[in-house]
Amino acid sequence: MLSFSVRFVTFKPSPPVSGLCMHEWALAESIVMAAVEEAQKEKLKKITQVTVFIGELQQIEKEIFLFALNELSKSQKPPIIKDAFLLKTEKSTLTCKNCGETWKYDDMKKKLNETESESIHFIPEVVFVHARCPRCGSPDFEISKGRGVLISSIKGVR
Amino acid sequence: MTMEPRTSVIEKRLKDIDRIIAVASGKGGVGKSLVASSLALHLARKDYRVGLLDLDLYGPSSHIILGVKDEFPIEEKGIIPPKIHGISFMSIVYFTEEKPSPFRGVDISNIILELLAITQWGSLDFLIIDMPPGIGDETLDVIRYMKTSEFLVVTTPSKVAMGAVGKLLTILLELKKPVLGVIENMTMTDSSFIKKEVHRLQVRYLGKIHFDEHLEESIGKPDRLLKTLAMKDLSRILQKIKL
Numbered sequence: 001m002l003s004f005s006v007r008f009v010t011f012k013p014s015p016p017v018s019g020l021c022m023h024e025w026a027l028a029e030s031i032v033m034a035a036v037e038e039a040q041k042e043k044l045k046k047i048t049q050v051t052v053f054i055g056e057l058q059q060i061e062k063e064i065f066l067f068a069l070n071e072l073s074k075s076q077k078p079p080i081i082k083d084a085f086l087l088k089t090e091k092s093t094l095t096c097k098n099c100g101e102t103w104k105y106d107d108m109k110k111k112l113n114e115t116e117s118e119s120i121h122f123i124p125e126v127v128f129v130h131a132r133c134p135r136c137g138s139p140d141f142e143i144s145k146g147r148g149v150l151i152s153s154i155k156g157v158r
Numbered sequence: 159m160t161m162e163p164r165t166s167v168i169e170k171r172l173k174d175i176d177r178i179i180a181v182a183s184g185k186g187g188v189g190k191s192l193v194a195s196s197l198a199l200h201l202a203r204k205d206y207r208v209g210l211l212d213l214d215l216y217g218p219s220s221h222i223i224l225g226v227k228d229e230f231p232i233e234e235k236g237i238i239p240p241k242i243h244g245i246s247f248m249s250i251v252y253f254t255e256e257k258p259s260p261f262r263g264v265d266i267s268n269i270i271l272e273l274l275a276i277t278q279w280g281s282l283d284f285l286i287i288d289m290p291p292g293i294g295d296e297t298l299d300v301i302r303y304m305k306t307s308e309f310l311v312v313t314t315p316s317k318v319a320m321g322a323v324g325k326l327l328t329i330l331l332e333l334k335k336p337v338l339g340v341i342e343n344m345t346m347t348d349s350s351f352i353k354k355e356v357h358r359l360q361v362r363y364l365g366k367i368h369f370d371e372h373l374e375e376s377i378g379k380p381d382r383l384l385k386t387l388a389m390k391d392l393s394r395i396l397q398k399i400k401l
Contacts, residue, residue: 026167026236026276033170034163053160119253122237123272125265129254139260147268151161 023122024061027149028068031085032076035154039078044156047080051153055146056092057105057124059117078156092146094127098138105146108134124148164275168303171236171274174281175209178307179338180300184322186291188314189343189367190214194288195223196392197310199380201401202244206283209239211273212249213300214290215266216259221251225378236278243380248277266295274303292322293329301333308336310399311361313352314344320355327359338399339364341392364398367391 035050052069054060066085073080092105108131109117116130124147133141172178181194191214198210212220224242230252231237239248250259250269261269279285287307290296300307309330313323323340330337339362342352346369356363367388376382383389 023233023236023276026278027164029170029235030163030165030167030275034161034166037166038161115255119255122276123250123253123269125261125269125272126250126253126259128261128265129257129259139258142262148272149163151163154161 022061022064024065025068025072027058027060028065028072031069031149031151032072032080034151035080036076036078038151038154039156042154042156042158044078044154044158046078046157047076047084047154048157049084049086049153049155050080050151051086051088053088053090053150053152055090055124055143055148055150057120057127057143057146058148059121060149062087062089088152090146090150093144094141095144096133096136096138096141098140099133099136101133101135102144103134162271164271165303168271168274171277171279172285172304172306175279175285176283178285178287178304179310180287180289180297180304180307181310181312182289182297182326183291183312183319184293184324184326185313185316185319186217188291188312188319188323190291190312191219191223191288192373192388193310193312193341193343193367193392194286195220195380196383196389197396197401198245198284198286199224199243199384200389200393200396201284201286203384207246207281208244209246209248209279209282209285210288211277211285212247212251212288213270213296214288215250215261215269215296216290218249218251218254218288220247220288221249223377223383224380226251231277234278236276238278238280246279246282248273263295267299270296270299270303293326297326301335308338310338311340312343313340315342315347315349315352317351320352324355324359327356327361331359331361337361341365341367341395343367344369365391365395367395 039047069085095102119126202208212218229240239246313319340356345366353363370388
């Protein structure tokens with residue numbers, strides 16, 4: 001069982017009707033399935049809280065993501081209580097392996113065109129294809145923080 | 159400590175796929191992509207529902223062989239691969255625009271996880287995987303995450319290629335992965351060296367695809383590719399394994 005101290009971030013999900021077809025749904029499905037698997041392993045009777053880190057690089061539409069999480073949570077075993085998901089944005093840190101420079105995805109976003117940015121949204125690692133270290137121009141950098149979606153804690157009742 | 163959620167959904171994404179065949183080799187340049195693409199085309203022409211996943215992330219080339227242009231997956235509860243000549247085709251190239259891809263090992267594994275987690279293949283009779291050469295991250299990840307995968311191994315008549323292919327076969331056998339057999343590609347002589355080596359490893363030798371000097375002219379033109387001498391050789395080989 002994962003256990004973490006977290007700072008809660010709350011979102012007011014508007015009921016999105018359009019935009020539900022986005023690929024956030026697939027990632028939300030992975031979160032729900034992983035949480036349920038873990039809860040079953042830990043013999044929880046109910047999942048009361050799942051904290052999810054959303055890496056900045058993946059540029060997730062949070063409202064859609066939260067809506068998908070809540071929709072997919074219905075009829076799970078063990079049950080997931082209403083509004084159990086807490087989403088926490090993780091700012092990115094990119095670190096150059098060549099010169100040691102560190103920067104954030106936000107800093108370089110304006111240099112990317114829409115297609116490049118959209119591609120990074122789908123596969124965050126293509127940042128190495130479309131961007132370079134702002135200091136030395138090397139493509140050899142790493143995503144130290146803020147890549148994609150991760151579960152940081154699951155809480156429940158035994 | 160955090161938990162990686164994407165691994166939990168992969169089985170669900172692949173559950174309606176009857177067979178997963180990874181076309182692999184220990185060595186580059188032996189014609190894996192051509193065999194993988196031709197196999198996918200061959201099966202699609204037989205009215206099977208076929209997917210093709212290009213996992214050669216540094217040097218994807220199936221899209222060149224199939225002549226893919228201006229296509230992009232549809233975003234629908236994940237991404238749905240576009241149909242190219244009847245094949246549901248997924249490749250990193252949709253996201254890299256033919257630019258160089260300087261990925262390290264950890265990035266390769268992350269990309270494969272992401273592609274497997276978000277690609278909605280639907281129901282397929284066959285998913286063909288065009289593997290990169292060697293026994294690195296991609297091969298290990300396919301073995302780890304695509305438990306039902308079978309391997310179709312390609313070599314050339316070269317002793318150098320067979321040296322590396324032998325190592326791939328050895329690890330596949332050690333891991334008890336099903337190996338459909340070995341195809342000897344681009345042959346120019348009647349040498350039986352590869353056949354003997356493959357048999358020595360107790361793997362099925364499937365036959366030769368003769369070097370076809372006109373093959374290059376059919377790259378990017380699947381209709382022409384299907385009529386090549388190389389394709390005739392491949393079809394004969396595939397009959398042996400009921401494909």
